[in-house]
Amino acid sequence: MAESVKVLPEEIQDIIDVHEWDMRTREGVQRFRDLKAKSLPSVALDEDLMYESLIPMQEELIAEIRRRYDEKNQGV
Amino acid sequence: MCMVIILKNLGNRPNTKLDVMTNNDSILRFVYSTQGVCPPEIHFKINKDILEEVRFVGGGCPGNAQLVARLLKGRPIKEVLNYLDGIDCRDQTSCPDQLARAIISAANGDLKPAASFRTHQDMGSYTKVGLIGGLNGNRRTLEKLLEQIKAMGVTTVYCLGNLTGQSAKNADLIKYFRKNNITAIQGSLDWQFAQSEVTDHLPDLAPKDRDWLLRLPQVLNFQMQNKKAIAFFGDYIQGLPGFSDFEPFALEMNMVCGLTNFMQDETVFPALEAMVPQFETDIIIFSQILQWGHWHVGGKDFIGVGPAENRERLNWGLLTVESETVHFETVDMAA
Numbered sequence: 001m002a003e004s005v006k007v008l009p010e011e012i013q014d015i016i017d018v019h020e021w022d023m024r025t026r027e028g029v030q031r032f033r034d035l036k037a038k039s040l041p042s043v044a045l046d047e048d049l050m051y052e053s054l055i056p057m058q059e060e061l062i063a064e065i066r067r068r069y070d071e072k073n074q075g076v
Numbered sequence: 077m078c079m080v081i082i083l084k085n086l087g088n089r090p091n092t093k094l095d096v097m098t099n100n101d102s103i104l105r106f107v108y109s110t111q112g113v114c115p116p117e118i119h120f121k122i123n124k125d126i127l128e129e130v131r132f133v134g135g136g137c138p139g140n141a142q143l144v145a146r147l148l149k150g151r152p153i154k155e156v157l158n159y160l161d162g163i164d165c166r167d168q169t170s171c172p173d174q175l176a177r178a179i180i181s182a183a184n185g186d187l188k189p190a191a192s193f194r195t196h197q198d199m200g201s202y203t204k205v206g207l208i209g210g211l212n213g214n215r216r217t218l219e220k221l222l223e224q225i226k227a228m229g230v231t232t233v234y235c236l237g238n239l240t241g242q243s244a245k246n247a248d249l250i251k252y253f254r255k256n257n258i259t260a261i262q263g264s265l266d267w268q269f270a271q272s273e274v275t276d277h278l279p280d281l282a283p284k285d286r287d288w289l290l291r292l293p294q295v296l297n298f299q300m301q302n303k304k305a306i307a308f309f310g311d312y313i314q315g316l317p318g319f320s321d322f323e324p325f326a327l328e329m330n331m332v333c334g335l336t337n338f339m340q341d342e343t344v345f346p347a348l349e350a351m352v353p354q355f356e357t358d359i360i361i362f363s364q365i366l367q368w369g370h371w372h373v374g375g376k377d378f379i380g381v382g383p384a385e386n387r388e389r390l391n392w393g394l395l396t397v398e399s400e401t402v403h404f405e406t407v408d409m410a411a
Contacts, residue, residue, distance in 0.1 A: 024321055029335050
């Protein structure tokens with residue numbers, strides 16, 4: 001899963017912070033529960049749980065990141 | 077490795093995320109097995125070159141031992157060793173001499189720091205095991221349950237904490253355990269009792285009984301045919317000083333306690349199923365929430381051990397492994 005994020009184009013990497021949580025740790029489990037996730041792997045964007053049990057297509061993930069970026073930067 | 081990935085701060089230049097984590101790695105805890113003196117173990121902590129805490133466990137003169145511990149606490153190791161040098165009690169050794177040997181062993185690296193929790197491995201392999209939970213300091217309940225378990229031909233019994241309760245009868249129960257050499261697993265209240273200086277809100281308990289509780293395994297590891305099993309109380313173990321998420325059985329504990337809330341949250345079972353291939357064990361037994369239960373997830377068996385007595389009924393659990401299949405049932409009897 002982390003690999004699919006690492007291979008995102010550089011211009012996308014520049015506008016995101018990635019945090020990978022290890023489910024073997026108490027901290028990872030707490031984050032999993034905070035996000036109300038149910039299965040693995042899971043991906044959340046800005047605290048919104050977006051993908052569960054699947055690795056999104058790169059295009060789909062990029063589109064969602066761009067949509068959020070544009071939304072936040074309206075009028076900037 | 078399974079993981080959750082969070083992408084955040086979208087729409088702005090990435091923030092520099094600085095995670096500063098601190099720990100108490102400089103404080104090391106040691107357990108030294110003595111030779112030739114009354115207490116079988118000395119527990120102590122060293123913070124850099126300062127002796128932080130000393131406890132002579134399991135025998136000896138509790139008053140003197142406490143005095144020694146108080147006098148030595150917070151002193152540099154070199155100074156401590158001067159005090160301990162040349163004291164004989166019998167057979168050319170003494171508790172102070174054993175403490176000196178322990179400190180020297182720790183300082184030169186021969187004695188390794190203790191694991192954060194105490195694990196005991198039962199070397200036998202069983203097909204049937206009786207499980208008792210939540211005795212609440214009640215010896216009579218234990219006696220009745222053991223009688224019935226024995227009558228059913230089950231010879232291996234494990235008692236999961238809490239053994240003690242908010243009861244003046246705890247000492248009587250502990251005496252019975254000691255006398256009959258029954259395998260017990262420490263619960264959180266048992267652990268609180270075992271802490272010598274944190275008992276203001278608990279009934280009195282003699283030092284030798286506290287020491288017995290302190291030396292109980294916090295995780296029991298045993299074999300049922302080809303299946304590996306562990307039994308533990310619950311999440312207080314994760315709060316013990318120095319606990320690491322990467323110690324043996326820590327993953328099983330984290331999944332039971334943290335992820336599934338002791339198997340009460342079935343919505344996260346898909347995540348549990350993804351994690352179980354990394355388990356070291358096949359059967360995971362816990363007793364914190366005082367509810368009987370058996371869950372089979374991802375090829376592993378999770379067993380919840382309920383209270384020994386409930387509404388004037390006595391209960392115990394019969395765990396059986398036959399032809400590589402785990403069966404579990406609760407057995408009920410009149411109190």
